[in-house]
Amino acid sequence: MLNSFSTLRKTGVAALTLGIASVFLAGCTMNGPQASPTAAEKRQELNTATTATLSKLYEAAPQSKQLVAQARGVLVFPAVLSASFIVGAQHGTGELRVNGQDSGYYSITGGSIGLQAGAQSKAMVLLFMTDDALAKFRASSGWTIGADATVAVANLGANGTIDSNTVQQPVVGFVMNNGGLMAGVSVDGSKISPLLL
DSSP states (O other): OHHHHHHHHHHHHHHHHHHHHHHHHHHHHHHSOOOOOOHHHHHHHHHHHHHHHHHHHHHHOTTHHHHHHHOSEEEEEEEEEEEEEEEEEEEEEEEEEETTEEEEEEEEEEEEEEEEEEEEEEEEEEEEOSHHHHHHHHHOSSEEBTTTBOOEEOOBOTTSOBOTTGGGSSEEEEEEETTEEOSSOOOTTOEEEEEOO
């Protein structure tokens, strides 16, 4: 009698535990976040953001439109998030366009040292002005700015034009935030790697 009561009690506890677990699992499933976007949705979102970023660049620096047209490849990171408190880090995803067509996706990561706390987002556009510069970039599995190639970050002069020495470099970069083109920015140390989307 005692053994059967003990067995019944164990069975009841097991059933109750299973029932509670089922409720929690069902709750997690129903209340969890929406399904992650598909690879195709991520590509479409990045494509739209890339086009919007280029439009903003043309508004901020009209001369850049001609440079983009001349470039052998255009790599756009619409949102590079930087977060820092003494030591910082940055990350973003981007799209490479060759002859106006999507030609691959990339991630950018990097560290920085600074006293500014907080997070900010900026857009980065890299123009590969020569076939050689583009070929070296595409052949690498991880390309570090400043080590594998120098990027001449463009600044606007007082008359609104881009420095003529900058536009003659193999790789030209633009960095923007909500206020427009950022001046005096260094992108050295940022690592760009191929991304499968």
